[in-house]
Amino acid sequence: MRYPEALDRLIEQFRRFPGIGQKTAERYALFLIDQFSEEDIVAFMETLHRVKSEIAPCTQCGHLTDIQPCTLCRDDRRKTTTMLVVEDSRDVIVIERAGLYDGQYHVLGGTLAPSRGIGPEDLRIKPLLERLKDDRFEEVILAMNLSDEGETTAMYLNRLLEGTDLLVTRIAHGMPAGGNIGYADEVTLFKSLEGRKKY
Amino acid sequence: MRYPEALDRLIEQFRRFPGIGQKTAERYALFLIDQFSEEDIVAFMETLHRVKSEIAPCTQCGHLTDIQPCTLCRDDRRKTTTMLVVEDSRDVIVIERAGLYDGQYHVLGGTLAPSRGIGPEDLRIKPLLERLKDDRFEEVILAMNLSDEGETTAMYLNRLLEGTDLLVTRIAHGMPAGGNIGYADEVTLFKSLEGRKKY
Numbered sequence: 001m002r003y004p005e006a007l008d009r010l011i012e013q014f015r016r017f018p019g020i021g022q023k024t025a026e027r028y029a030l031f032l033i034d035q036f037s038e039e040d041i042v043a044f045m046e047t048l049h050r051v052k053s054e055i056a057p058c059t060q061c062g063h064l065t066d067i068q069p070c071t072l073c074r075d076d077r078r079k080t081t082t083m084l085v086v087e088d089s090r091d092v093i094v095i096e097r098a099g100l101y102d103g104q105y106h107v108l109g110g111t112l113a114p115s116r117g118i119g120p121e122d123l124r125i126k127p128l129l130e131r132l133k134d135d136r137f138e139e140v141i142l143a144m145n146l147s148d149e150g151e152t153t154a155m156y157l158n159r160l161l162e163g164t165d166l167l168v169t170r171i172a173h174g175m176p177a178g179g180n181i182g183y184a185d186e187v188t189l190f191k192s193l194e195g196r197k198k199y
Numbered sequence: 200m201r202y203p204e205a206l207d208r209l210i211e212q213f214r215r216f217p218g219i220g221q222k223t224a225e226r227y228a229l230f231l232i233d234q235f236s237e238e239d240i241v242a243f244m245e246t247l248h249r250v251k252s253e254i255a256p257c258t259q260c261g262h263l264t265d266i267q268p269c270t271l272c273r274d275d276r277r278k279t280t281t282m283l284v285v286e287d288s289r290d291v292i293v294i295e296r297a298g299l300y301d302g303q304y305h306v307l308g309g310t311l312a313p314s315r316g317i318g319p320e321d322l323r324i325k326p327l328l329e330r331l332k333d334d335r336f337e338e339v340i341l342a343m344n345l346s347d348e349g350e351t352t353a354m355y356l357n358r359l360l361e362g363t364d365l366l367v368t369r370i371a372h373g374m375p376a377g378g379n380i381g382y383a384d385e386v387t388l389f390k391s392l393e394g395r396k397k398y
Contacts (some may be wrong), residue, residue, distance in 0.1 A: 003292060004265035006249035013243050016234070017227050026289055028216050032247075033254060033263065035215070041251045044212050045244040048231075050205040052240045055232060064232065066203035090225055093202060 007033070057089075060131070062107035062124045064089040072096075072105055079103040080136045085128065085157065086143045087111055087150065095143075106131065111149035112156055120156070128157075132166060139167040146173040146187060206232070256288075259330070261306035261323045263288040271295075271304055278302040279335045284327065284356065285342045286310055286349065294342075305330065310348035311355055319355070327356075331365060338366040345372040345386060 002008055007029055014025035036044065057063065058070035065071070072078065072092070082103035086092060092105050108123045132140065142157055144150035154170055161168050174192035175184060184192070201207055206228055213224035235243065256262065257269035264270070271277065271291070281302030285291060291304050307322045331339065341356055343349035353369055360367050373391035374383060383391070 003288075004254050004263060006246060006253045006265060007263060009246045010250050013246055018230055019223075019226075024218075026292075027218075029250070030263070030287065030289055031217055033250060036251070038251060041247050045247055047205060047208045047212055048240050048244055051209050051228070051232060052235070052237060054205045055203050064203060064206060064229075066205060088229065089202075090229060093225075 003029075057107065057109070057124075060127075061105045062089075062109055062127070063092050063105060077102075080134070081138045082141060083128075083132060083137055083139070084141045084143055087145060087153075091143065104131075104137075108144075108153070111144060111147070111153040113149050123153075125157070125160070129160065132161070132164070137166060139169060142168065142170045146191060202228075256306065256308070256323075259326075260304045261288075261308055261326070262291050262304060276301075279333070280337045281340060282327075282331060282336055282338070283340045283342055286344060286352075290342065303330075303336075307343075307352070310343060310346070310352040312348050322352075324356070324359070328359065331360070331363070336365060338368060341367065341369045345390065 003011065003026075010029045010032070011022070011025045014020055014028045015022065020028070032041075054066045055064055056068075058065045058068065058073055060069040060073040063070050063072060067074075079102055082101075083106055084095070084101060084103060085106045085108060086095070087108055087110060089107055092107060095101050095105075106124065106128045108125065108128070110118060110123055112118060112120065112123065131137075140157075140161060142154040144154045158168050158170075172195055173188070174195050175181065175188060179188075181189070202210065202225075209228045209231070210221070210224045213219055213227045214221065219227070231240075253265045254263055255267075257264045257267065257272055259268040259272040262269050262271060266273075278301055281300075282305055283294070283300060283302060284305045284307060285294070286307055286309060288306055291306060294300050294304075305323065305327045307324065307327070309317060309322055311317060311319065311322065330336075339356075339360060341353040343353045357367050357369075371394055372387070373394050374380065374387060378387075380388070
């Protein structure tokens, strides 16, 4: 016993998304049939089409945008002395929402992951080095995540930038707000202790 | 700072699905931009269109189908003496996969939920009563889930069928395979004890 073929295909398509298994995919597909009107489906299809035709990485920083270059790169009120390097566009959005940074961004588009065949040429590393030739830059903040791949990528970039005049920094890692030491993982605890400061 | 507008709309559309919050919706939208090729998007759009145009509830049993009546209702090897009443199409698929039942199905399309404005006329209850007029039916198995709404619906149907010659039964509820009493909820435990059998 299977679902009708078109429904099976929709389930398959939902299963492609990260973290969606068979049951969740079925749930989404049945929800869509039940709750989306004809117009909703048309709107959904239009959005899919627009997303693919309008949105691309910024030719300068790599952030997803519908104008080239993106609004962040265009904004000449932003400082041109610091470059914050992140893994993906979501990181940019989160940091911008927090309103804590007003320099330039560079989105790598992932992390080095030799085991999955992702090498330096698969990330926006060359464009980063090109951009950093601009003499106005004084500091490069490496804001990769605290994971094996994030750390490897940060180390790799740090080595590439050795010998330049740039100050290369790494964001702090440790216990987050609201975090409970009793439930913390070892890596976070280690970073939290290693990075301790005089009271 | 927001995402480009088309991307924001896609995020909104993903947020409509059950259990998807802002962060998960962003994750799916970014995944789609990153991982779906032009052809993948077209295929996704086609599937959405097909699902809406081809699939409808079976005119007899209410199960989602692309032929009328559905393959289950057409199958004349299936017994016509028992009617299994379920909440939705997924229940039918799961029971069929298990291969434990070979009678007729009836999909209600939900449960009674007065607090959300869902009354008997919103479910396929009248068509169920019509179908049960067929003299060949001997038993109606109420397979609603063990929830307030499922129980209410089962009670309601049971009352409607009082006075007929039909044997009305309710599926058993209790501890599931692999379940741990130490982590069981009260309702399951209650049902498990209430439904105990002589060893």
